[in-house]
Amino acid sequence: MTGKVGCNMMNSKTNSESNRLGLHYFQDTLHYSAQDLSVWLPELTRLNASWVVLLSDSNRAIPENFVTGLVEAGIQPIVHFKLQLPDSPSAADLKPILSAYSRWGVKYVVFFDKPNDTSSWSAAGWSHQDLVERFIDRFLPLALEAQRNGLTPVFPPLMPGGSYWDTSFFKSSLQSLSRRGQQHLLNTMAAGVYAYTYGHELSWGMGGPEKWVHSRPYLTPTGSEDQRGFNNYEWVGKLAAAAGINNMPIIQFGAGIKQPGSYYSPEVHAEMVEAMLSLINDVEELESAHAIVACNFWLLAADPDSEEYPQSWVKSEGSTLPIVRVLAPAAKRVASPDPSPIQPDAQLPKTDGTSPQALSFSIEHYLLLPVYEWGLAEWHLDVTRPFIRKYKPTVGFSLKEAAMARKVTIIGGDKDFSAEEISKLRDLGCLVDQISGDGTSIATQLLER
Structure with a gap:
């Protein structure tokens, strides 16, 4: 797991020059109306996001009012053209759109997506030789046109691993651009990376190729680590530095998930996002994080x-993932007025039904066990012992105590704790992870945490 992390950096950094928090927007180009802006701009603002990834068609621009509304609010759009290969528009086709985006305040544009993966190419296009050279043939004119219009082109994020190994593809792309005399472009463009974790710890691959010298394309020996994790950006940065490009700006995409089609539970997701933000903002401890311009979450x-x-993160009916209650100012809490001892049968604090209770988290992690009329179940204590040794939570039997914890792991089902009681904990801003079943099932689930 991720350990105990903080995210106080979200309180003091509110602009895109210092705040790296970004989010992907709808995965289509149909939600750019004035009404959409009025709905989603407040959500981005309350999450203290400074970046948002917008998909753009190649034949029409995102409406000016939508783009300028974001920019004026201090949120920088990253415009992503997910163009299919090998067919793509010419630089002349995109010039009017790129010119408009520049005038409206856009700074970064991304051309293509995962060009090292078969999913981004037609079957015929992928099967031809010199894949990297043919990709650069298409990327270079668009990148230069973006620069002519005052925009920073972003080398597209590659599929980690991928059909064509991503580190090899990136290295060959840099070499191709260098051979073509594009040193200025190399020194001024940014690079996109996917921040999928693939279920690894966030430390996976840290140190890059200089540390994990035995990792090779398509081969990661036992005991070694590779770029397929959150620290993918570090590998890209080291490859760029080896090519003579120091401090290449990095934009992370797809953060907060294992990989497309594989996701964390809502509670674990919240912990992962907090940990990721803590890592990339602790630039004194993690020097390589200086290169990260934005970390865009899915x-x-x-x-x-x-x-x-x-x-x-935010559902159409108004519900949210737990991470929203962690990051949004409305969910922040102040000191609890009740320091008195709490009895096991004490009730939860009452909420007004519309917003989280304004209380502080005096406990980091609480393991809530059920109490029965006949006493405690010894097997609950036995089965949770490895979990307690690993995470060192506060262990107790009180819902009211649990309400003072940032994270609550609950052992027991609906017969032990009602849906209403669990809902109240979530309303208070607690990250709730409920585990139920027989002894073997609970033990297995705890090992997966």
């Missing part, structure tokens, strides 16, 4: 009938 919003909807 996903602010999605249509209810889309496959992305379960991962959207």
